[in-house]
Amino acid sequence: MCDKNTDIGNLKELLGRRxxxxxxxxxxxxxxxxxxxxxxxxxxxxxxxxxxxxxxxxDAEILARQAERxxxxxxxxxxxxxxxxxxxxxxxxxxxxxxxxxxxxxxxxNRYLSRVMMHSKIIETQDGFSWETGGDKNKLDxxxxxxxxxxxxxxxxxxxxxxxxxxxxxxxWLFLDSSRNQSRRWCxxxxxxxxxxxxxxxxxxxxxx
Ligand SMILES: [Zn+2]
Numbered sequence: 001m002c003d004k005n006t007d008i009g010n011l012k013e014l015l016g017r018r019x020x021x022x023x024x025x026x027x028x029x030x031x032x033x034x035x036x037x038x039x040x041x042x043x044x045x046x047x048x049x050x051x052x053x054x055x056x057x058x059d060a061e062i063l064a065r066q067a068e069r070x071x072x073x074x075x076x077x078x079x080x081x082x083x084x085x086x087x088x089x090x091x092x093x094x095x096x097x098x099x100x101x102x103x104x105x106x107x108x109x110n111r112y113l114s115r116v117m118m119h120s121k122i123i124e125t126q127d128g129f130s131w132e133t134g135g136d137k138n139k140l141d142x143x144x145x146x147x148x149x150x151x152x153x154x155x156x157x158x159x160x161x162x163x164x165x166x167x168x169x170x171x172x173w174l175f176l177d178s179s180r181n182q183s184r185r186w187c188x189x190x191x192x193x194x195x196x197x198x199x200x201x202x203x204x205x206x207x208x209x
Pocket of ligand 1: 166171188
């Protein structure tokens with residue numbers, strides 16, 4: 001099953017290729033009766049965000065400490081994250097399947113987006129200008145801003161139609177099919193074999209913290 005040529009370093013390359021898709025794939029085996037959840041607690045969300053480099057070690061530590069002091073706020077932040085994730089999954093999954101766009105999920109997503117837009121700004125870079133996701137990084141749900149931005153950018157790009165859902169009915173991870181003839185069917189190059197590796201990797205990272 002496992003593609004022996006693949007190491008952990010390029011798993012992200014093989015799987016989501018976009019922050020928002022990696023986020024969607026934090027729920028595995030959507031087709032099973034009991035899907036596998038990676039984000040059980042607020043700390044899981046912080047660890048994942050650190051792994052995805054949307055938080056620095058220092059940001060992550062500050063947020064983890066804040067969460068300990070304000071457990072009910074942390075609970076709200078993780079439940080808000082899961083709500084965003086499921087709305088975004090529903091939108092991209094319907095695109096991948098050529099199904100009607102779920103209007104309810106789009107309006108949920110747009111509520112998150114309006115907050116991001118409120119804090120976003122244009123900054124000058126060496127090559128010109130770029131967007132900066134603003135907002136207060138010490139807010140417990142700050143990491144939802146870059147995730148939302150990533151989903152919005154993908155949705156309006158030509159690549160939106162390259163989003164596919166793994167043909168393994170139990171898996172249902174989303175991925176970006178960049179193959180020349182758009183023929184990829186599985187979340188990993190040949191099958192879902194590498195996923196066990198990905199999960200072990202995430203777990204190991206959590207233990208190290
Ligand atoms: Zn798969």
